[in-house]
Amino acid sequence: MSLSVKLEIYEGPLDLLLHLIKKHEVDIYDIPIALITTQYLEYLKLIESFNIELAGEFLLMAATLTQIKSKMLLPVLNEDGDDEEEDPRMAIVLPLLEHMKIKDAAEALERREILDRDVFSRTTSLEDIGIEEEELISVSLFDLLDSFRKIISRIEDKTHMEIILETKNIEDRISEIIDLLKLMREAAFEKLFIKDRSRGELILTFLALLELARIGLIRIFQNQTTRDIKVHYVEESELAEAGESEEEKLLEPDHTNDKIIELKRNGDQAG
Amino acid sequence: MTVSLKSIIEGLLFVSDIPLTPAKISNVTDGVSKDRVQKTLDELVAEYEELNRAFVLTYVAGGYQFRSRAELSSYILQLKKKAPARISRAALETLAVIAYRQPVLRAEIEKIRGVDVGGTLKTLLEKDLIRIVGRKDLPGRPMLYGTTKKFLEIFGLPSLEALPTLEEMDSMGMNTDEGRLF
Numbered sequence: 001m002s003l004s005v006k007l008e009i010y011e012g013p014l015d016l017l018l019h020l021i022k023k024h025e026v027d028i029y030d031i032p033i034a035l036i037t038t039q040y041l042e043y044l045k046l047i048e049s050f051n052i053e054l055a056g057e058f059l060l061m062a063a064t065l066t067q068i069k070s071k072m073l074l075p076v077l078n079e080d081g082d083d084e085e086e087d088p089r090m091a092i093v094l095p096l097l098e099h100m101k102i103k104d105a106a107e108a109l110e111r112r113e114i115l116d117r118d119v120f121s122r123t124t125s126l127e128d129i130g131i132e133e134e135e136l137i138s139v140s141l142f143d144l145l146d147s148f149r150k151i152i153s154r155i156e157d158k159t160h161m162e163i164i165l166e167t168k169n170i171e172d173r174i175s176e177i178i179d180l181l182k183l184m185r186e187a188a189f190e191k192l193f194i195k196d197r198s199r200g201e202l203i204l205t206f207l208a209l210l211e212l213a214r215i216g217l218i219r220i221f222q223n224q225t226t227r228d229i230k231v232h233y234v235e236e237s238e239l240a241e242a243g244e245s246e247e248e249k250l251l252e253p254d255h256t257n258d259k260i261i262e263l264k265r266n267g268d269q270a271g
Numbered sequence: 272m273t274v275s276l277k278s279i280i281e282g283l284l285f286v287s288d289i290p291l292t293p294a295k296i297s298n299v300t301d302g303v304s305k306d307r308v309q310k311t312l313d314e315l316v317a318e319y320e321e322l323n324r325a326f327v328l329t330y331v332a333g334g335y336q337f338r339s340r341a342e343l344s345s346y347i348l349q350l351k352k353k354a355p356a357r358i359s360r361a362a363l364e365t366l367a368v369i370a371y372r373q374p375v376l377r378a379e380i381e382k383i384r385g386v387d388v389g390g391t392l393k394t395l396l397e398k399d400l401i402r403i404v405g406r407k408d409l410p411g412r413p414m415l416y417g418t419t420k421k422f423l424e425i426f427g428l429p430s431l432e433a434l435p436t437l438e439e440m441d442s443m444g445m446n447t448d449e450g451r452l453f
Binding site: 012107 | 285286287288329336337338339340341343344347351353355356357358360363364366367368370371382383384385386387424425426427428434435437
């Protein structure tokens with residue numbers, strides 16, 4: 001596949017590190033650096049295998065992690081225990097802590113009684129704050145990748161027999177998914193891969209989903225408790241009214257229990 | 272017929288679509304002292320709170336404003352035929368960095384968030400939630416960002432000082448994050 005997807009995501013390397021730290025339930029002050037580095041690099045490889053262009057920050061972090069790992073391997077020569085070597089991991093622990101604090105602060109802000117969401121004043125200008133309307137893709141890339149990895153591994157468990165007969169292209173796959181979702185309105189993420197027989201097909205489906213999310217035809221939600229990922233079809237009427245959407249919005253399935261995570265796309269020339 | 276100061280202030284608040292500061296009220300009441308205005312405002316706040324009506328007098332962005340109670344939001348949104356204001360995660364995190372670290376450089380925000388924030392900054396500027404507060408004396412004279420009055424209004428904050436400190440948040444246990452995604 002010579003398709004290259006350029007995706008600007010709101011999650012960066014620090015988010016990926018936190019994701020891994022949470023996933024393995026490790027102590028942030030005592031990060032098993034070898035494990036986390038390996039995992040981190042695996043994620044990068046996976047992301048790159050989709051031809052998704054990675055932001056430079058991801059590679060910088062990879063270099064930092066590798067450097068820390070090698071420093072940890074070196075014996076610390078402490079002459080008379082004089083100059084205490086700083087734990088090389090502090091180079092990432094401090095930014096991570098700062099990052100977590102800000103995430104907490106962001107959540108605290110979100111819990112406030114927000115004007116035009118929770119509370120209303122007299123004759124507000126009624127101007128929507130709708131900061132995200134144009135760029136909501138809604139999903140954590142890393143959770144998506146996790147699910148996708150599970151799906152891939154299922155296929156790879158079977159006796160490996162990949163017959164490369166890829167006649168399909170991404171456009172076909174996209175229209176197939178749209179047809180399916182039009183019918184069902186909503187589907188479990190894994191269900192959309194059910195027909196795929198090879199790694200190539202799986203990746204095609206995955207890329208098709210990313211593309212659909214990017215152009216706003218689908219939304220991807222994750223249930224906070226079950227962690228199930230659902231793909232929700234965005235009705236054309238909703239699309240047409242995107243932003244100002246009126247009744248449709250109110251009729252939307254209640255996802256209050258679902259955490260909507262945005263894969264934020266900052267527009268192409270965000271830089 | 273004489274009208275009480277309390278009625279006057281109540282009437283001004285009733286018709287105003289922006290939070291009224293004690294200074295503003297003092298200006299339009301032939302110079303009733305700010306202290307007296309403040310005292311009357313305090314009384315009004317307490318009265319509305321006690322009445323348990325559908326709206327309360329809220330102290331926000333340095334002024335006073337009637338706001339509906341949060342429990343009514345779903346009905347009000349139907350009346351207004353509007354989707355609730357939504358603020359993306361990226362916008363919230365960027366706002367949080369700016370609110371706590373202002374005046375702050377874009378590079379500093381990106382260091383904390385770990386991602387490019389160019390697009391988010393642009394949106395936040397457009398929505399008047401942040402503003403450029405100056406330039407840092409560094410090569411290239413990079414811009415410094417800070418939050419606006421509208422930021423305080425949207426988030427119902429009397430002032431920046433009213434933000435809980437990051438350390439307070441830790442001790443309030445908000446750091447323990449069941450169900451958090453990252």
